[in-house]
Every structure is written in structure tokens, then in C-alpha cells.
Amino acid sequence: MIPPDLRPLGIGEILDRAVTLFVRRFAVLILILAVVTIPVAILQYASAPATGDMIADFQRVLTLPPGHPEEQRAIMREISAKNHVGGFAAALGLISVILSILSTTACVIAVAQAYAGKLPSVREVYREALRRWVAQLVAGVAFIGFALVVTIVLAIVIFLVALAVGALAVVSRVAATIVGVPVGLVGVLALFGTIAGLYFAAWMTFVSIALEEANPIRGIANGIRRTLSPAIFWRSALVATIVFFVSLIGSLVLLSIALGLSALTHLTALYPVIAVIGGVALNGLLTTFIVIYAIDVRVRREGYDLAVAAQEASL
Numbered sequence: 001m002i003p004p005d006l007r008p009l010g011i012g013e014i015l016d017r018a019v020t021l022f023v024r025r026f027a028v029l030i031l032i033l034a035v036v037t038i039p040v041a042i043l044q045y046a047s048a049p050a051t052g053d054m055i056a057d058f059q060r061v062l063t064l065p066p067g068h069p070e071e072q073r074a075i076m077r078e079i080s081a082k083n084h085v086g087g088f089a090a091a092l093g094l095i096s097v098i099l100s101i102l103s104t105t106a107c108v109i110a111v112a113q114a115y116a117g118k119l120p121s122v123r124e125v126y127r128e129a130l131r132r133w134v135a136q137l138v139a140g141v142a143f144i145g146f147a148l149v150v151t152i153v154l155a156i157v158i159f160l161v162a163l164a165v166g167a168l169a170v171v172s173r174v175a176a177t178i179v180g181v182p183v184g185l186v187g188v189l190a191l192f193g194t195i196a197g198l199y200f201a202a203w204m205t206f207v208s209i210a211l212e213e214a215n216p217i218r219g220i221a222n223g224i225r226r227t228l229s230p231a232i233f234w235r236s237a238l239v240a241t242i243v244f245f246v247s248l249i250g251s252l253v254l255l256s257i258a259l260g261l262s263a264l265t266h267l268t269a270l271y272p273v274i275a276v277i278g279g280v281a282l283n284g285l286l287t288t289f290i291v292i293y294a295i296d297v298r299v300r301r302e303g304y305d306l307a308v309a310a311q312e313a314s315l
Contacts, residue, residue: 009296011239017115018289025114029284032110032122036103040096041276101136104287105129108210111291135209138216139223143202150194158187193237200240201227207294226297239293247286254278 009017022029106129110120161183169176205223209216227236258274 006295006299008300009292011235011242014292014296015289018285018292021111021114021292022285022288025110025120026284028120028122029107029110029114029288030280032107032120032125033103033280033284035122035126036099037276037280040092040099041272044092044096045272098137101140102126102129102133104206104283105132105136105210107284107287108207108291111288112211112295115292115295129210132209132214135214135216135219136206139205139209139219140202142216142220143198143205147195147198150198154191154194161187196240196244197227197237199244200236203243203290204294204297207291211291211294226294226301229301232297232301243286243290247282250282251279254282 106122106125109125109128113120113125165176165180165183168179201223203223204226205219208222208226209219212219212222226232227240229236254275257278258271261274262271
């Protein structure tokens with residue numbers, strides 16, 4: 001998996017290469033992700049058919065004339081009862097997450113192969129992904145633990161700061177406002193920065209395990225170092241912000257399009273089709289971008305291009 005023309009790239013160049021590579025290998029990358037995603041989505045939709053009726057139910061709420069609060073509440077209770085998540089649905093959701101880790105690992109391997117100028121094979125990339133699946137799951141559980149600990153710590157800090165600002169407000173509301181607004185803004189930025197940082201460190205860990213060795217401890221160490229190293233911290237923060245917002249906004253746009261088209265055509269089955277296919281494409285594009293960025297970090301900070309050159313010279 002040796003990419004051609006290895007050199008430090010700007011963010012614009014990385015994005016350009018990612019889009020170009022994704023377009024050129026669109027069919028195989030989408031197929032790799034769809035092999036798992038589409039069957040699981042079909043099972044989820046089949047196990048919860050009431051989900052498809054949710055759009056029609058919400059349309060009933062919106063089309064009710066003003067002054068019918070009781071009917072609106074009755075429809076909302078009906079929606080809640082229909083879409084209650086049972087044990088089977090929860091288990092299916094967990095299985096979906098576990099299998100998506102496998103398919104995304106396969107996609108990462110395929111992107112690296114395509115970046116090296118090869119044509120990925122679905123069977124080969126899944127065979128390699130299976131070898132690294134358990135390590136990815138262990139690393140994922142570890143990052144969930146990190147997120148829980150950080151959330152608890154931030155919640156305690158926010159609670160203590162809120163108490164302090166509240167105590168100050170008893171003395172002077174003006175002083176509390178002057179202190180509370182910037183402190184609140186810093187708190188929001190710290191919360192967002194922490195979420196984005198953990199999200200991106202998890203991604204870098206994911207790529208490390210997929211492309212280097214199937215060791216979750218070393219993968220986590222690589223992911224954290226390649227995200228939080230002082231030399232590349234602000235660059236990582238910029239890329240993490242881009243990836244986080246593209247993922248979030250892209251998902252919301254897909255949701256809006258799916259809901260809008262379903263409502264206009266009155267075809268409730270259109271919603272999961274658009275959501276799943278669009279989600280697969282978005283995941284493929286983000287994965288391509290992150291893999292190329294991770295390779296660029298190795299070139300910049302670890303002399304990956306020199307190691308590749310030495311390897312080629314020995315051959």
C-alpha cells in the first residue's frame with residue numbers, strides 16, 4: 001500500500017486527492033460499504049415497519065387545523081407507542097454498529113490500496129479487515145470509556161462553575177453576566193473541542209489499526225499522538241472540525257432530503273432508501289479524506305516517505 005508522489009500536502013490538496021480518488025473508485029468503495037450496510041438496514045426496517053409510517057403520522061399532526069391540541073397529543077402518543085425500541089431492535093442496532101466497524105475497516109484498506117494505484121478487491125479487503133476487527137472493537141470500547149470519563153469530568157466542572165456564577169449573581173447580576181458569558185462561551189468551546197478531538201483521535205486510531213498492525217494499544221497511542229502532538233495540534237484541530245461538521249451537516253441534509261421527498265411523494269419507503277444510500281456515500285467520502293490525511297501526517301511527522309523510498313531502493 002505505497003501511495004505515489006509521497007510528500008507533505010496542504011489541506012486543499014488532501015481534499016482534492018480525496019474527492020478525485022473517491023470519484024474514480026466510487027463503485028468499489030460503495031460496494032464495500034454496501035455489502036454490510038444495506039442488508040442490516042433492510043433487517044432494521046423490516047423489524048420496525050412502524051418507522052416507515054412515522055412520516056405519515058407527522059403529516060397528520062401538521063395538517064390538523066389549529067385548536068385541536070388533544071388530537072395532536074393523541075397522534076404523538078400513537079407515534080411513541082409505534083416506535084418504541086424493544087430488545088430485538090436494540091440488539092439489531094448494536095450488531096449494526098459492530099458490523100459497520102468491519103465494513104469501514106475494509107473501506108479504509110481499500111482506500112489505501114486505491115491511493116497506491118491498485119484496484120481493491122472486495123474479498124481481499126474484507127479478509128484483511130476480519131484480521132483487524134477485534135482490535136478495532138477493543139479500541140472502540142476504549143474510546144467510549146474515554147468519552148464517558150471526559151463527559152463526567154466536564155459535567156462536574158460545569159456544575160461547579162454554574163454554582164459559582166449563581167453565587168456571584170446573588171451579589172451582583174451585572175458581575176455575574178460579565179463573568180458568566182465568557183466563561184460559558186469557553187465551556188461550550190471546550191466541550192466541542194473535546195468531542196471533536198476524541199472523535200478524530202478515534203478515527204486516526206481506526207486508520208492506524210486498519211493499515212499498520214492489529215494492536216489496539218499501539219493503535220490508540222498512534223491515534224492520540226497523531227491528533228494531539230503539539231507540532232500538528234492546530235492542523236489536527238482544523239481537520240477534526242471540518243470532518244465533524246461535514247459529518248454532522250451531511251447527515252442532517254440527507255435526513256432533510258429523505259423526509260422531504262418522502263412527504264412530497266407519500267412513499268414512506270423512500271426515506272430509508274435515501275438515508276442509507278446517502279449515508280454510505282458520505283461515509284465513503286469522509287473515510288477517503290481521513291485515510292489520505294493520516295498518510296500525510298505520517299509523511300510529515302514520521303518520515304513515512306523516506307521509509308517507502310528506502311523500501312523501494314532495497315527492492
